[in-house]
Each structure stands twice: as structure tokens, then as C-alpha cells.
Amino acid sequence: MSLxxxxxxxxxxxxSALALIGRVALYALATVSHLFRPPFYGRxxxxxxxxxxxxxxxxxxxxxxxxxGALALQIYAGGSRFNAESVVPSIVAIGMARxxxxxxxxxxxxxxxxxxxxAEIGTMKVTEQIDALVTLSTHPMKYLTLPRVLAATLAVxxxxxxxxxxxxxxxxxxGITRLEFNAAAYLKNTADFLELWDVVSGLxxxxxxxxxxxxxxxxYGMQSGRGAQGVGRATKSAVVAASVLILAAxxxxxxxxxxx
Amino acid sequence: MIELHNVHKAxxxxxxxxxxxxxxxxxxxxxxxxxxxTGKSVALKCILGLIEPDSGTITxxxxxxxxxxxxxxxxxxxxxxxxxxxxxxxxxxxxxAFRLLRGSLxxxxxxxxxxxxxxxxxxxxxPETADLFPAELSGGMQKRVGLARAIAADPEIIFFxxxxxxxxxxxxxxxxxxxxxxxxxxxxxxxxxTHDMSSVRAIADNVAMLHDGVIKWTGPVAGMDNSxxxxxxxxxxxxxxxxxxxVR
Ligand SMILES: Nc1ncnc2c1ncn2[C@@H]1O[C@H](COP(=O)(O)OP(=O)(O)OP(=O)(O)O)[C@@H](O)[C@H]1O
Ligand SMILES: [Mg+2]
Numbered sequence: 001m002s003l004x005x006x007x008x009x010x011x012x013x014x015x016s017a018l019a020l021i022g023r024v025a026l027y028a029l030a031t032v033s034h035l036f037r038p039p040f041y042g043r044x045x046x047x048x049x050x051x052x053x054x055x056x057x058x059x060x061x062x063x064x065x066x067x068x069g070a071l072a073l074q075i076y077a078g079g080s081r082f083n084a085e086s087v088v089p090s091i092v093a094i095g096m097a098r099x100x101x102x103x104x105x106x107x108x109x110x111x112x113x114x115x116x117x118x119a120e121i122g123t124m125k126v127t128e129q130i131d132a133l134v135t136l137s138t139h140p141m142k143y144l145t146l147p148r149v150l151a152a153t154l155a156v157x158x159x160x161x162x163x164x165x166x167x168x169x170x171x172x173x174x175g176i177t178r179l180e181f182n183a184a185a186y187l188k189n190t191a192d193f194l195e196l197w198d199v200v201s202g203l204x205x206x207x208x209x210x211x212x213x214x215x216x217x218x219x220y221g222m223q224s225g226r227g228a229q230g231v232g233r234a235t236k237s238a239v240v241a242a243s244v245l246i247l248a249a250x251x252x253x254x255x256x257x258x259x260x
Numbered sequence: 261m262i263e264l265h266n267v268h269k270a271x272x273x274x275x276x277x278x279x280x281x282x283x284x285x286x287x288x289x290x291x292x293x294x295x296x297x298t299g300k301s302v303a304l305k306c307i308l309g310l311i312e313p314d315s316g317t318i319t320x321x322x323x324x325x326x327x328x329x330x331x332x333x334x335x336x337x338x339x340x341x342x343x344x345x346x347x348x349x350x351x352x353x354x355x356x357a358f359r360l361l362r363g364s365l366x367x368x369x370x371x372x373x374x375x376x377x378x379x380x381x382x383x384x385x386x387p388e389t390a391d392l393f394p395a396e397l398s399g400g401m402q403k404r405v406g407l408a409r410a411i412a413a414d415p416e417i418i419f420f421x422x423x424x425x426x427x428x429x430x431x432x433x434x435x436x437x438x439x440x441x442x443x444x445x446x447x448x449x450x451x452x453x454t455h456d457m458s459s460v461r462a463i464a465d466n467v468a469m470l471h472d473g474v475i476k477w478t479g480p481v482a483g484m485d486n487s488x489x490x491x492x493x494x495x496x497x498x499x500x501x502x503x504x505x506x507v508r
Binding site for chain 1: 305308309310331334335337338339341342343345346347348358359362363364409
């Protein structure tokens, strides 16, 4: 083995990672371009909306509820170190709306939706259903990818909005039962300090995360290798890629939205 | 008229097609035979453009299959996949009528359903199966639903990848007759892959044998028995010994 072998291995890894990023980007662009070219499969879209939006409500709601509660406890404990316990309502609201609502909601949707999309499309791929679609003059991207991506992009912000409200309610419940806050004062404090942009920025994040989740699910499903093992690998890759991309995108969006 | 000229296709180091040349006249029925794993299914998928060959040309009525309007091209085809490839999220009748429910051949739902049920009847399935899901059917029933889907829009060119495997002998006979009927009565061009020699004799006008990535023998079905070709002879008589090594 020569001395340059480790370098060559490193180079290969970097190159294949770059190639992957390129393929994902092209795939995302192609998906978006189909939005403007008929036909549009409305039934598939509605079905995806139910699968991605409606059926994710319980898991997103529960995540937000517990997170809001824990957040209130932590902020209270931290705030008491410099007599600032009164910030609990506003920080819970801002924290949920700006960061935790979209990020945790996005991650939960990634776990639930990216995996199921990748498994479904991957199975279709290995059982030749994708080939069959093509021979039946139906573009897989229009029929499978676009409806799911569009549904996720529209549904996740709604999920985030619901999650924000439930999270704030979780903080409120903990605040008035465990932390001796006055119920009316807690709500007033929340309403006074929460700005529209706090909420809207979180919803925009949600839309981006939804797009990422569905795109990764479809991309890895379509790439799926042969057999059950191929589908398993595709599912795992879709969830990992979607989660990492959500966190990376969250940082970039936060920089864009909130750094001076 | 479908023509393949010197078509090559490899998957990595696995050279599957190594110069396939073949022509299928319009309105005729060609049966492709050959050992398992020799690339028969790959050849069909190349013609449909599902797999891009590494080299060589494939034309349908003189036009290259990888160029021009894909939708228009595919609208002329019907394909039965080896594994059925039914959409398991849709009930049987919507599988069969898939083409008739969307795109250029779209028609009212009730009419599409009627056509689907008629096609199901032709492959020996009762109307009750129409509302079941593919997962609720036996293997042979799934195959026949796939067949009904392939012929649903009355295509000009139909590919059948092992239409009778998994069927009982009587049902296999029904399907053989159906394929023959589609060719003689509707003037369709058919390409069928099968391992069943009685199907070959029932369906084929011409036979082509694929071996080692090339067409080893091709000719009219009547010439199959006294071809003098040792490969073909071994194959059609199912002998374990001969020029084709069965055990490697
Ligand atoms: N998508 C693919 N990727 C990699 N290899 C493939 C692919 N499709 C087919 N092959 C390989 O090509 C060869 C021929 O496959 P093909 O399915 O055409 O065989 P066949 O002649 O139809 O066999 P059978 O009669 O068993 O159906 C096999 O070795 C198979 O492993
Ligand atoms: Mg095959």
C-alpha cells in the first residue's frame, strides 16, 4: 500500500459526497419544475396531505406539549438564579415559536414521514411498480414525488403552528400548576411579548423542513437498491439525511432571519 | 416493426446482452426463450426504454425508442411484468384501468370500470375480484390482473414477461388462447417470454432463443423441431447435458 492511499480514500469520499449533494439538488429542482407542468394528480396530493399532515398531528402535538412543559421548568430554574422568573411565559413562547416548534416538529415528521415515503417508494421500485408506472405513461416524479413534496411543504407549517400553540399551552399548564404563576398574567405576558415575526419565521422554517423531509424520502426511495435490504437501507438513509439537513437548514435560516 | 441492432448491455462486470439483433414484423407474435438469467427481461425493458442499452440501436417503425415523444411512444405499448408489478395501493379494477383513468386516454370512471371488468373476465377473473386489493389475490391471480392491465387500453404492441408461470394448465391454456387472439384478431404485435414449451407452440409465429447474450437461433415456430441447432435442441427437450452447461 502506498503512502497516498489514505489521501485517495479521503478524496473518494469527498467526491462521492459532493456528487450526492449534486444529485439531491438536481432532484429537488426537477421536482419543483414539475409543479408548473401538467398534469397534476390532485387525488394523490390529497392522500399525501392526510398521510403527512393529519396523521402526524398526535406525535407533533405530544412532542410540543412535553417540550413546552420542560422548557417552562428549565427557564424558571435558570431565571431564578438572577431573580428573573417572570420571563418564563415570554421565553417559552419565543423558544417554541422560533426554534423548538419547527425543529422538533420537523424531526418528528422526518422520523415518521421520510421513512414511510422511502419505504413505500423503495418497495415500488424493487417490485417494478415504478417501471410499470412509466409504461403506463405516468411520470413517477409527477405521480409520486410532487404530490408528497407539495403536501409536506404545505402541511408542516400547519403542524408547526399547532405544535407552537400546544407547546405554549404545555408551558402554561406547568406554569400555573407547578410554578405558582397567575393564569391571566401568564397569558397576558405571552401575548405581550410574542411578535408576529417569531411565529412567521417558525412557519417558514416548517415549510422548508417539510420540503426537505418529503424530498429525501422520495429521493432515497427512488434510489433504492434491489431487495428488502435495499429498501431498508433507503429508509435509514432518508431519515438520517432528512434529520441532518433539517438541523443544518435550521442554522442557516436562523442566521438569515435573526443575526443583525 | 421492432428492430434491435447489435444491442449491448452490462450491469457492472455482468455482460448481459452482447450484441442482440432481432426484428419483429408488425402484427406477428415472437416468443423469446432462453435460460434463466440470460437477459430476456432486460431485452424487453431496453425496448421500452426502461433500461438504456450501452450501445446498439432499437427502433420501432424506424424511430429510435430513446428519442422523440415518450408519452406518445409508450401509449402504443402494453407490458406484463414478470412479477406482476401491480400497484398495491389501488384496488384491482383501478390497476387494470390505470391508463383509462388519467392522461390522454382518460374516460368517465364508470366506463373505465366496465372495461376493467370486461378485461378481467377475459383473463378468467370474476367481477368480484375488481374491488379487492392486489395483496388479497393469489400469485396466479395477480399475474392475470397484470395481464388484464397490459391489454386494457388495446395497445398495438404488447410484451408479456412469463404470462403463464404460476398458472394451472387450464388457465395457462386460456391465457395462451387470449394472446393468440389479440394478435390475430386485433392485429397487435406481441413479444412473449416463456419457459413453457406448450405456450411457445400455442403463441408463437416466430421463436428466438437468447443465449450467452446473443440470439443463438431464430426462425418460424414450425422450424423449431428440426433446426439442427444443438443449443435449441437441448433447450426445447430440456436435457441436462449438451452444449449449454446447466451446472457450473
Ligand atoms: N437492474 C438491474 N441491475 C443489475 N443487474 C440486473 C438488473 N436487471 C437484471 N440484471 C441482471 O441481468 C441478468 C439478466 O436478468 P433478466 O431478468 O433479464 O433474466 P431473464 O432472462 O429474464 O431470466 P428469468 O427467465 O429467470 O426471468 C441477471 O444476471 C440479472 O442479475
Ligand atoms: Mg425474466
